[in-house]
Amino acid sequence: MNAEPADQLRLLDLQALDSKLDQLAHRRRTLPEIGALQALETKLGQLRDVHAVSAAADSDLAREQSKAEADVDQVRARAERDRKILESGSGSAKDLENVQHELESLGKRQADLEDVVLEVMEKVEASAARTAKLAADRTEVEADRERAAHALAQQQSAVDKDVEFARSQREVVAKQVPAPLIALYDKLREQYDGVAVAAIVRRRCQACQIELDIAEVNAAKSAAPDTILRHDSCRRILVRTADSGL
Structure with missing residues (x-):
């Protein structure tokens, strides 16, 4: 699957909001x-x-x-x-x-x-x-x-208000992401403890904190901007950013 770089970046925003919602749910329970x-x-x-x-x-x-x-x-x-x-x-x-x-x-x-x-x-x-x-x-x-x-x-x-605000933000972001990409994202969230996508920061996956090996770095460098990258170690979607160090 391919996706525009802007849509991939929106996935990071979506992940941040979903992670926040997960944290709020945990906070409310505890x-x-x-x-x-x-x-x-x-x-x-x-x-x-x-x-x-x-x-x-x-x-x-x-x-x-x-x-x-x-x-x-x-x-x-x-x-x-x-x-x-x-x-x-x-x-x-x-x-x-x-x-x-x-x-x-x-x-x-x-x-x-x-x-x-x-x-x-x-x-x-x-x-x-x-x-x-x-x-x-x-x-x-x-x-x-x-x-x-x-x-x-x-x-x-107070928590419910934060949840309501985060959900409204998520709805806005989700509407901007293509449906097939959302489907993949939701599937991976179910498989990998709620974390489906992570940014590459200084050649390190921010989901599992494992540094990309040289083969993964070279593959990420040579891949087209709209290519969906997957981390070999944790299988999350990797998103290239200005801080990726590639």
């Missing part, structure tokens, strides 16, 4: 803000799980406290009934003695149950404080995540 946001989302997910467990523990302890208080109330009610029986003096001496013994047992039982209530109340207080701290931490991380998401969106928007 923005540090992405990692920061992902880390915060992971942390937030963990906090949500722990907070949910702590809140469930609060509910369990609240039920435990209610039950313990109900047990105390039940013993108090029974003791109050026994006291009224004793105060009334109704019943035989044996019955009143039994009531007195039961009242003493109820007193011990009430004291034990009240200790349980106090113990549960301490657990409730500690659990509630832990849950409140987790809720505050969650709110703080949620705010951090929102800020990180906003920062990422700003960086992505």
Whole structure:
């Protein structure tokens, strides 16, 4: 395939724009803000799980406290009934003695149950404080995540603007290159890691950085200006420029 020297030079412009687009795509995929946001989302997910467990523990302890208080109330009610029986003096001496013994047992039982209530109340207080701290931490991380998401969106928007500008430039350049040459260029880009064409600078291929051997130099010197040169080493299209040193 042959191509006018001007079209070959346009290929260099096209390659520069495509390389820039590749770099911008890589930059967008690897923005540090992405990692920061992902880390915060992971942390937030963990906090949500722990907070949910702590809140469930609060509910369990609240039920435990209610039950313990109900047990105390039940013993108090029974003791109050026994006291009224004793105060009334109704019943035989044996019955009143039994009531007195039961009242003493109820007193011990009430004291034990009240200790349980106090113990549960301490657990409730500690659990509630832990849950409140987790809720505050969650709110703080949620705010951090929102800020990180906003920062990422700003960086992505900036990259997208650069991409849009580079694409518009590429469209202009591509329209000036003959279709067969574009087809070859696109094919080589797919084959060789996105780099299809390179300039010869001081007898060195700028794609693979390998210097042309003497046979390649002589062939490039003798080739017609519209001849498409291919580098024997990397198979990219070579474009002669004023800095080629040929």
